[in-house]
Amino acid sequence: MPRFAAIGLDHRHIYDLTAGLRAAGSVCVGHDPETSDPHVLAGFRKRFPDVPPIGREQLLDDPSIDFIVLAAVPRERADIAIQAMRRGKDVMVDKPGAITSDQLSAVEAAVRETGRIWSVALGRLTSPAVQAALAVARSGELGRLVSLTSLAPHRLNRALRPAWFFDRAAYGGIITDIGVHSIDQFLAFAGVDDATIAAATIGCFGTQPAGFEDFAEVTLRGGGMTGTMRLDWFTPDGLPDWGDGRLFLVGTEGTLELRKNLDIEGRAGGDHLFVANRERTRYQDCSGLSVEYYRDFVADVRDRAGRTMENGRVFAACRLTLRCQVSAERFVAD
Incomplete structure (x- = not known):
């Protein structure tokens, strides 16, 4: 079985990534105990008590380890990934995988130089419901796609956030951080590797510290369709989930x-899909569908088939996201 190490225990996403990889048949042989957030480290050890602490350099130098899973402070992720690839290891990294164009270019160069895998665990890949929506769109049931609208509210959970979370130089900005999911989704539904940025706006509505980016909107055009994405950190505490994420598709034959x-005041749980076409409406519960991403990644580590690299689409999504972040009009609310 493929062997991996968990490095960069700075974000709680490391829990799901590690669990998914273990369920896919790989073995976590160690974790790097260096962290900016002791609570994340404690949570990891509680969930995976059988995974021993081992220093980062020892893990990177161990030739028996096939890949690493990485959720470090965002500004550190590209450098750690490059170090791992140059020491013969594939990489699965939490988003954002890079927070500047220079970092992304360096990662691309390392992939070309080493032939290693660099895969960003984007929401499109880890959500069975999004995969089901893609299948509906590609089946032609909706006709030709006209538009996509994505709503991605998040709960701030200030008390749980380390200092770097509020430092733009560390997290990369709101579009870089959480917008990459939505932008990657648009490219997938549009069937393109790039898009025109019609508009990009970043707002600061008073979340402390001053200047923290708590809202953004992006509008893209590509593949004959448009896409509008809203991001924010304003999920109210009364909502029983971290965010009421929505995806809307409009096609010439259906929606x-x-x-x-979640489905507010409706069906229990998440992953609810609703379709209206020329003949009827229907509902699909996607919560029981399997997530193939982790199995595909582990299979790629074994046979190098490139399932999770998708002909470089991950780089295209990251590159467009960084362009949106840099080009966005910023405003600070009075």
Whole structure:
């Protein structure tokens, strides 16, 4: 079985990534105990008590380890990934995998130089409901796609956030951080590797510290369709989930709505898909569908088939996201 190490225990996403990889048949042989957030480290050890602490350099130098899973402070992720690839290891990294164009270019160069895998665990890949929506769109049931609208609210959970979370130089900005999911989704539904940025706006509505980016909107055009994405850190505490994520598709023959995390005052759980076409409406519960991403990644480590690299689409999504972040009009609310 493939062997991996968990490095960069700075974000709680490391829990799901590690669990998914273990369920896919790989073995976590060690974790790097260096962290900016002791609570994340404690949570990891509680969930995976059988995974021993081992220093980062020892893990990177161990030739028996096939890959690493990485959720370090975002500004550190590209450098750690490059170090790992140059020491013969594939990489699965939490988003954002890079927070500047220079970092992304360096990662691309390392992939070309080493032939290693660099895969960003984007929401499109880890959500069975989004995969089901893609299948509906590609089946032609909706006709030609006209537009995509993505709503991605998040709960701030200030008390749980380390200092770097509020430092733009560390997290890269709101579009870089959480917008990459939505932008990657648009490229997938549009069937393109790039898009025109019609508009990009970043707002600061008073979340402390001053200047923290708590809202953004992006509009893209590509593949004959448009996409509008809204991001924010304003999920109210009364909502029983971290965010009421939604995806809306409009086609010439039908529409689709995806309620990713919950159906307010409706059906229990998440991953709810609704379709209206020329003949009827229908509902699909996607919560029981399997997530193939982790199995595909582990299979790629074994046979190098490139399932999770998708002909470089991950780089295209990251590159477009960084362009949106840099080009966005910023405003600070009075």
